[in-house]
Amino acid sequence: QKIIWELKIYDSSYNDYPKNIALFLNGDVLYAADNLGFVYSIDTETGKPIWQQNYGIPFSSHLNFHKGILYVVNQNSRLYAFNPSDGQKIWSFESLSGLIKPSRSSNISLYDNKLLFSNDVGDITAIDLNQQVIIWTKNILSQNNISNNLVFKISNILIDKNDVFVSSNSGDLFNFNLDTGEIKWSQKLSSIQNHIITDKFLFVLTENAYVVAFNKFNGSILWSLNLNKYSKSIIEGSNVGIFSTPINNDHFGLLLGSGHLYITSASGYIFKISATDGKYILSKKINNELSRAPIIVNNKILILNRSSQLIIVN
Structure with missing residues (x-):
């Protein structure tokens, strides 16, 4: 593949700092916010920076764009609204923040x-x-986990018309009314993965490696599949299985495509199961270590490994 352009954003003084960058593409402009407090934009046609601002406190959320305004949350739980043309703050709102700053x-x-x-x-x-x-x-953090000083982590906040679906590592999955915040239903499970919604179903990947399908209207469980059942050794004669080490759900991803669910593991495997009934179909090793949840583009699955190599799978 041909590289169109490359851009060095940070000067040498930031070389020793690990970077965690959130990206958002709007038209031909790429917006970015990072854990160093920078927010900036890049022209994707030329690869040249348009503007750059440093607000001094790390940004900890992904970016979102709505009606000509760029939104992001920083490490101190302050929501910012930025002008996308120059990165200047339009307004901000600060919520409560704890002493521990999880990613x-x-x-x-x-x-x-x-x-x-x-x-x-x-x-x-x-x-x-x-x-x-x-x-x-x-508040979706249970009292038991507050007393246990849990480092809070959350799934995507999934909005489907007038319904909000969200879960965390605290142990609950919620369905809220978007207008009032009233709880419609809840289920006991822990998940910090991105959930998937269809016209009737909600698909969730839990922290203990279960894929669960819910009726999105009432929260009833339609089926579940325990991926740990398929932890037997892949290499003949080896006693090292896919899940022989503790599962790192930060490196899992859940995708829906052509009636199938796809799940990736940090150890380099991709699993395919039926979205209709949760039946296991196959698993395949595609790399040694995967580091990001995959995406689907033009009927291809795109995944990054820990060496920042892009892997493309049919």
Whole structure:
């Protein structure tokens, strides 16, 4: 494959700092926010930076773009609204923040002039973007985990019309009413993965490697598959299985394509199961170590490994 352009963003003083960069593509402009406090934009046609700002405090969420405004949450659980043309702050809102700053405590989701975001103490806050006021706030961190000093991590905040689906490592999956924050249903499970929704179903990958299909309207479990059942050794004569070491769910990903669910493991395997009934179909080793959840583009599965190599799978 031909490299179109490469761009060095950081000067040498940042060489020794690990980078965690959130990206958002809007048209031909790529926006980025990182754990060093930088937010910047790049022209994807030329590879040249358009603007760059440093706000001094690490950003901890992904980016989101809505009606000409760029949104991101920083490490102190402050929500920022930026002007996408120059990176200047338009407004901000600060929620509660704990002493421990986990890397996956903040998420943003937008729908119909409502913005939902999470903080590191387990609050989900809904904001009316027209009025810039709080509509409702709910805490999804259980009391048991508060007393156990759990480092809070959260899934994506998935909005489906008037429903909000979200879970965490605290032990609960919730379905909220988008307008009121009222709990419609809940289930006991822990998951920090991105959930998948269809017209009838919600698919969840749990921290203990179960894939679960729910009726999205009432929360009933339709089927579940324990991936640990398929942890037997892949290499003949070896006693090292796919899940012989503790599962790192940060390196798992759940995809839906052509009626099948695909799951990747940090040890380099990809699993294929039926989305209809949860039956295991196959597993295949594609790399030694995978480091990111995959995506589907033009009927291809794209995955990065720990060496930042791009792997493309049919």
